[in-house]
Amino acid sequence: MSTSPARGRAQSPARGVVRGAYYPSWNYASVNPSKIDFSESHFTHLFYAFVNPDPTTFDLVITSNDKPILSDLVSAAHNRSPPVMVLLSIGGGGVGGAVFSNMSGAEGTRSRFIRSTIEVARENDVDGFDLDWESPKDAAEMVNLGLLFEEWRVAIELESTASGRRRLLLTAAVYFSNHFFLPGKSPCRSYPSSSIAKNLDWINAMCYDYHGSWDTSATGEHAALYDATSNVSTSYGLTSWTSSGVPRQKVVMGLPAYGRSWELKDAAEHGIGAPAVGVGPGADGVLKYTEIKGLEGWTEVYDMGTGSAYAYRGTGWVGYDDRRSVAQKVKYAEVKGLGGYFFWAIGQDLNWTLSRQGMALRVFNSRIINYNT
Structure with a gap:
């Protein structure tokens, strides 16, 4: 194993704005990886999902x-100027919490x-780890999560x-809010913010899946920036994180x-919150x-009030983010001084339309990462 940094690679932890995306191995x-568009520096970090x-x-x-997939991703990402960092995302929504517990x-x-x-990181030339534990089930597991972060940070400092x-x-990939409060997420509990603030480089707040197939009574924007009727929104979740003591620059917004x-x-009632009877097109x-x-033939609507988009045709309805809502959210992150944004996931965008919105706005220019110092 080499004991010196690879040529052209970052010699210190990343600073500045995160423009990330998860890369699902499937x-x-x-x-x-050779098809990923790095041409306009759309990404600074990629998260390999999952191990x-x-x-x-x-x-x-x-x-x-x-x-072989990870090797190809690391090679494609690192052979860029500036190089893109690759982190191993450990866990995922489909993994039982018992293992982490x-x-x-x-x-x-x-x-x-x-x-x-x-050992695995060094053997595979990756740049770090992203823990995606969904989610510690009670206060005791949250305490253990904080201990894990503290001991992990000490170990990587000593190894370096x-x-x-x-x-x-x-x-770490975390719930959109610092605390769990939605039905089905009991008992109420909060993340170990002091340990997170001290030991993590940043958190990836999963600001999506607020509504879905588990509630078919009404349409809902599953990643609304704002919601005047409830706390189920990206703005509320991110504010809860910064209010908990996690520095703004360590809070990264999920898209x-x-x-x-x-x-x-x-079919005549097709706004956000319109009565529904089941799921629409798509798997679940x-x-x-x-x-x-x-x-084809769907009417698209951009709703600035919620920072989201939706489309409908007949009795079909879908809520999503388009380039305008992504631009609105990225601007929100800039104004709030957040650490950046990430997408779930590579392979879902169309011609990198959504991925390029941050660069198109020229946001965060004063804090763009310099990988060469």
């Missing part, structure tokens, strides 16, 4: 299927997991000093490159942005 056939620990030993595992519950198992993540290599990044659909009760009512833009 999209490899349709979006080979997981062994449920018994808690060692992080890179499967034989992951190995068991791992984080004792110092010994936390230590083994942490040690294995550092001992090896002479740049420090690995440490981030979806997909929409959620409903079947309207009455989910449509990628590429699929939404391929719908």
